[in-house]
Amino acid sequence: MKHVKLGSLEVSRIGLGAMGMSFGYTGAGTDDAESIRTIHRALDLGVTFLDTAEVYGPYTNEELVGRALKGRRDRVVLATKFGMISHTGRAGLDSGPVNIRAAVEGSLTRLGTDHIDLYYQHRVDPGTPIEDTVGAMAELVAEGKVRHLGLSEAGVSTIRRAHAVHPITALQSEYSLWTRDPEGGVLAALRELGIGFVPYSPLGHGFLTGAIRSPEEFADDDWRRTSPRFTGENFHRNLAIADEVKAIADEAGATPAQVAIAWLLTKGDDIAPIPGTKRVARVEENTAADAVELTTGQIAALDALTPPAGDHHNEAQMAMIDR
Numbered sequence: 341m342k343h344v345k346l347g348s349l350e351v352s353r354i355g356l357g358a359m360g361m362s363f364g365y366t367g368a369g370t371d372d373a374e375s376i377r378t379i380h381r382a383l384d385l386g387v388t389f390l391d392t393a394e395v396y397g398p399y400t401n402e403e404l405v406g407r408a409l410k411g412r413r414d415r416v417v418l419a420t421k422f423g424m425i426s427h428t429g430r431a432g433l434d435s436g437p438v439n440i441r442a443a444v445e446g447s448l449t450r451l452g453t454d455h456i457d458l459y460y461q462h463r464v465d466p467g468t469p470i471e472d473t474v475g476a477m478a479e480l481v482a483e484g485k486v487r488h489l490g491l492s493e494a495g496v497s498t499i500r501r502a503h504a505v506h507p508i509t510a511l512q513s514e515y516s517l518w519t520r521d522p523e524g525g526v527l528a529a530l531r532e533l534g535i536g537f538v539p540y541s542p543l544g545h546g547f548l549t550g551a552i553r554s555p556e557e558f559a560d561d562d563w564r565r566t567s568p569r570f571t572g573e574n575f576h577r578n579l580a581i582a583d584e585v586k587a588i589a590d591e592a593g594a595t596p597a598q599v600a601i602a603w604l605l606t607k608g609d610d611i612a613p614i615p616g617t618k619r620v621a622r623v624e625e626n627t628a629a630d631a632v633e634l635t636t637g638q639i640a641a642l643d644a645l646t647p648p649a650g651d652h653h654n655e656a657q658m659a660m661i662d663r
Contacts, residue, residue, distance in 0.1 A: 341386030341630050344609050346536025347509035349458065349488050351417045353605060354627055355389030356382045357540060357616030362401035365546075366559040368618070369397075372404055375618045379408040383415050385627045391512075391538070391614045393421035393462055394447055402450035413453055419512075419538075420447050421462035421492060423473075433660070435465035437476035444480055460490035460512055464663035470494075470502045478506040490538075495662040496529045508535050513661075515539035515613075517548055517600050518569075518581055518648040521662070531610065539604055542613040545570075548600045550582040568650030577649040584645050594632045597622075601629035603642045 344353040360368055361375035379390065392405045402420060409416060426434035427442035447456060459480065461473055480486040488509035491502060502508050511530055515522045516539065530537055545564055546552055555565065555575050564570040569578055582596070589599040597615070604613045615626045634642070651658055 341388075341627065343388075344536070344612050346458075346538065346610065346612060347488065347507065347534055349417065349509050349536070351389035351612050352387050353609075353612050354387060354601060354630055355391060355538070355612055355614035356387050356623065357614040358390060358392045358401055358405050359396045360616045361618040362404055363396040363398075364563050366557070366562040369400065371618070372407075374620070375404060376408040378618055378620050378623050379405070380412070381620045382623045382627065383412060385624065386630075387623075387627060388416055389419070389612055389614065390416045391419045391540075392451075393424070393460075394443055394450075395421070395424040395462065398425055399446070399450060402447055406450050406452035410452060417457045418451065418453065419458035419460065419490070420451065420456055421460040421490075421512075422447070423462040423465060430467075433463055433465040433467070435461050435468045435473040437472060440473070440476045440480070444485055448485065455484060456486050458488045458490050458509060459486040460492045460510075461494075462492050463660040464491070464494050464498055466663060470498050471505050474502045474505040474508075481506070493661045493663075496525055498663060499526075499529060499533070499535070503533050503535065508533070510536040510538050512538040512540055512614075514541050514652060515604065516542045516544050517585065517603055517642060517645055518544045518578070519652045527608075531608075536610045536612065537608070539611065539613040540616075542604050542615050543597055543600050544581075547578065547582060548585055549595070549597045550586045552582075553579070566654050567652070568654065569648055569652060571650070574648075574650035580646050581648060585642070588638050588641055592632065592634060592638055594629070595625055597625055598629040598632050599634070599638075599642070601626060602632035602634050603639065605629070606634060606639055 422443035423435040490510040492512040
């Protein structure tokens with residue numbers, strides 16, 4: 341597995357997102373043993389970058405990751421996130437200094453570690469100045485509880501203000517063949533400041549694999565049932581995108597998932613996508629994208645895919661993005 345630098349932090353250029361092992365998708369949390377085997381297999385394949393958050397579950401995903409990493413902690417760059425759960429009784433997002441203190445102690449305990457390698461603010465809290473949030477995060481770095489700081493789904497102005505307080509190592513935001521928003525200025529700002537980029541949902545929440553052909557495949561508690569791109573006429577229009585990716589994958593001798601990840605890897609040596617899965621077979625497939633070499637023509641064809649119909653999150657979630 342090749343490695344890249346997120347700021348000064350070296351990671352495998354394909355990581356592993358753990359959210360779906362416990363939260364959010366059809367069948368999440370039904371087989372912890374398989375999820376742990378998946379994490380172990382990822383490490384064996386050279387993945388060194390593992391992502392979770394306190395809100396996944398909530399809490400149970402960090403506990404699962406902590407169990408999986410017992411005796412293996414020194415093999416991974418471990419990332420988690422705070423701010424979508426308030427430990428102070430405040431409603432909504434909470435990135436106040438008191439909440440950060442409570443959150444980090446809980447995460448350290450659940451993860452079974454004495455430090456977090458990359459600690460993200462999960463969403464920008466409009467009720468707390470970013471300078472106060474990053475100042476509190478910087479105290480955790482000084483105390484050795486956190487090694488590097490990150491933001492998630494922050495806008496350019498917020499990124500600049502945060503970075504002026506303490507170096508930000510990485511921004512994690514959605515970026516994929518069908519969610520191209522970061523190309524509108526965020527990536528340029530990150531490169532100007534020397535900040536790495538971590539795309540989540542590089543497979544379009546599974547849609548780009550081509551395996552999802554009907555919204556009826558989702559369980560009632562699967563969040564995609566409320567996502568505009570997965571509902572009604574939008575879903576059926578967006579099938580064209582999955583079919584276009586499949587055609588290029590056939591030409592490249594790879595799977596659609598591998599092509600979607602390989603396309604992201606062409607976008608820079610400061611990018612480390614974190615495809616999520618809870619299955620050994622899928623982590624083997626995804627990590628094999630490290631060896632996929634797309635031609636100039638294939639990259640151009642992927643760049644020119646049919647634009648998706650619908651927002652990539654529901655209205656409430658979109659309101660928390662790009663602040």
